[in-house]
Amino acid sequence: MQKIIAIRDLGFKIVFTNVIKNLTAPLSLDLIQNQFNIINSNEGYEKFYFFTSSSESIYNVELDAKKIFNNEFEHLIKNYITPYKQKHSSSFIYLSSFIDIKKFISAESPFIYFALYKLAMKIYFKWKKEIESNPILVCQSLTSTFIVSILAKFLDLDILVFDKVGPITKLYNKLEKHNFDKRKYIVVSDLVCLGTEVKITKSLIEFSGGRYLGNVSLIKIETLAREDLNPDNIDMTISIFSVTNENNKSLNYYIYTNLTPLNE
Numbered sequence: 001m002q003k004i005i006a007i008r009d010l011g012f013k014i015v016f017t018n019v020i021k022n023l024t025a026p027l028s029l030d031l032i033q034n035q036f037n038i039i040n041s042n043e044g045y046e047k048f049y050f051f052t053s054s055s056e057s058i059y060n061v062e063l064d065a066k067k068i069f070n071n072e073f074e075h076l077i078k079n080y081i082t083p084y085k086q087k088h089s090s091s092f093i094y095l096s097s098f099i100d101i102k103k104f105i106s107a108e109s110p111f112i113y114f115a116l117y118k119l120a121m122k123i124y125f126k127w128k129k130e131i132e133s134n135p136i137l138v139c140q141s142l143t144s145t146f147i148v149s150i151l152a153k154f155l156d157l158d159i160l161v162f163d164k165v166g167p168i169t170k171l172y173n174k175l176e177k178h179n180f181d182k183r184k185y186i187v188v189s190d191l192v193c194l195g196t197e198v199k200i201t202k203s204l205i206e207f208s209g210g211r212y213l214g215n216v217s218l219i220k221i222e223t224l225a226r227e228d229l230n231p232d233n234i235d236m237t238i239s240i241f242s243v244t245n246e247n248n249k250s251l252n253y254y255i256y257t258n259l260t261p262l263n264e
Contacts, residue, residue: 001028004050013058014050017065069118073241074251076111077219080104081251093194096254099219101190102143115218116147119240120154123186123216126238135184135213136160140201147218148188160185162201180210189217192237193255199235214238223255 021044038046084098105112139148139161152159185205202212220239
């Protein structure tokens, strides 16, 4: 409650959504009267404005948490995309741009921590039963070591580091030092484009006797339409932000080959 008051005193307008009944007293919501506060069927609040003013611009804002987060992610990531126009090192394609994930994580760390919390929640609900048997989070690049370490703390899971699985496949962490037999693994990436590195890591895990559960990433590139994908496909990456045909133009991010386009 002290933190909430401190935020309010900084001049922010605080709005709660999906408030259960048991939180009404701890948050002192009964002390604030606002005609726009919406009570839900469980005697909690679908939406609760933590102030009494009857005329605020925020009343006209669509408070969809997912949309707000995605819009903010897109707004921030634009600052870390630079022209590239070279071939992709591990896949036979060309890229128009380079997303500097390292710089993004370093410069926007408070936002990244929140993004990784959301990703941890996705992991928990996707593999809720498997989480109980303590699967191992696999890190496959130096950039993803930060990501996997935060996820491991959120989920209380162990980490396996493959020092380098990428365009030049070089594995410094010797496989024989780790017992893969009958263990379960979730591969953690920073950005998944075509998934070449993930497939390499998956093969290493399965060849060594482990069970691959799936792959998660901070960002993924959706090269196929979602309706053409099977959501139960084990090779489908779970991410917190996607570059799609709806936002790739505004992000100036394109993938292309040397073949003649269909419309020419």
